[in-house]
Amino acid sequence: MENMGDWGKNKNLVMNELTQGKELAKQLQIHLKMPSSSHETREMLIQMILTSYEKALSMLNCKSNSEVEQHHVAGIAIRSSESPPSLTGSPRSDDSDRDFKDQEHKDVSKKRKTLPRWTQRVRVNPGTGLEDPLDDGFSWRKYGQKCILGAKYPRGYYRCTHRNVQSCWATKQVQRSDEDPMIFEVTYSGSHTCRQAPLKILPSNQEPNRTSIGPQQPLQIMQQPPPDQLLNFQSSLKVITEGLDTCELSFPYHFASTSNAMPPENNVNQPSINDTDFMGSISPSFISPSTSGTNYFSMSPSGINSFQGIQNFNDRSELAEITTSASNSPTVALDFPFANDPNFTFDNYPGFFS
DNA sequence: TTAATTTGACCGAG
C-alpha cells in the first residue's frame, strides 16, 4: 500500500503497454483475415505484441508478486480450512458444518467470478459411436445436469476429480448444441491446480479408449514450458481470442509471461492459480489423447512439436474437431472476469496473473 | 468395497 505511488505510475505504463498490445492484436486479426497479408507482416505484428506484453509483464513482475500471492494465500486458507470435512466426500449434516458450508458458498461464488472462463466447441464425428467426446485429458467428475431453458439438450456440470484432495477448482459445463447435435459446447472455468499425473507419452498402439478417462492419467503440460515454446504456443492460441466480443485481453499475453514471471517456488501443491495451471487447463483441449482432432487454430508447427503429445494429437484426427474457429462467429466466447471491467487491474484478479 | 453418476432438492442471482 505504501508503494501505491510507485505502483500507480507503473500501472499506467502497464496499461499503456497492454493497450498497445491489444491494438496490435486487432491488427493481427485483420491481417489474418487478409489473404494478401504477408507472413512477414504477421510475424512482425506478433513480435510487437510480444514485446508489448513482455514489457508490461516485466513491469508487473517488479511490483506485484507479493501482493498477488497474498490474495492467493488468503483465498486458499479459507478453502483449506473447510475442505477437510469433505475429504472423503462424506456428507456433512451438522449445523456447524452448515456454517462452514455457507461460508464456503460465499467464498466459492466470490471465487467463481474471478475464475477465467472460456468456451470451446467440440465437434464429434458421427460414426465413432462417441456420445460424449469430452475427454480432454483431465479427469472430470459429473456433479450435475440441468435442462436449460431454450436448449434442446441438458447441460452437464463437471468438476475436477481432485477437487477435494487437491483443492482443484476447475469446472466445466458441457452443452450439446441444438442446431448441430454433433457439436458440444464446453465451457471451462477455473484452472487446474491439481497435480495431474505427468503426461505419459502413450505407446503407438495406444487405442482411443476415450469413453472413459478413468484412472488414466490426465495429461498435463509440463510444469514449466520453456519460454520460446510458450511463445510459439502463444501464437497458436491467438485465434481463440478472436472470438471475444468485449474482451480482447486474453491467453496469449498470459502465456508469454509465464516462464520468466514465475517464481520458481511456485509449485503445484501450493494451490495458487498460476500461469502454468492456466496452461494446463486449456491445453488439453488441444492435445487431448482421445478427443483429438482437426483443429482450426493456427498452430505453428514448431509450436506443435514443442509439446509432447501434440504430435500424437496431430496424427489422430478422426474423433473430434475442436471448432474454436473464430473470426466472425464468436464460437469461442472468452469470458474473462475483467472483460467488461474498465477499471481492471491485475491486482483484482489474482488468479490470473500471478 | 470404493468411486462415479444420476437426479431431485436447494440456493443465490436477477
Add this chain to the structure above:
DNA sequence: CTCGGTCAAATTAA
C-alpha cells in the same frame, strides 16, 4: 418469481 449452478442421497459401475 424463474433460472442456472451446486449439493448430496441414492444408485450404478468398477
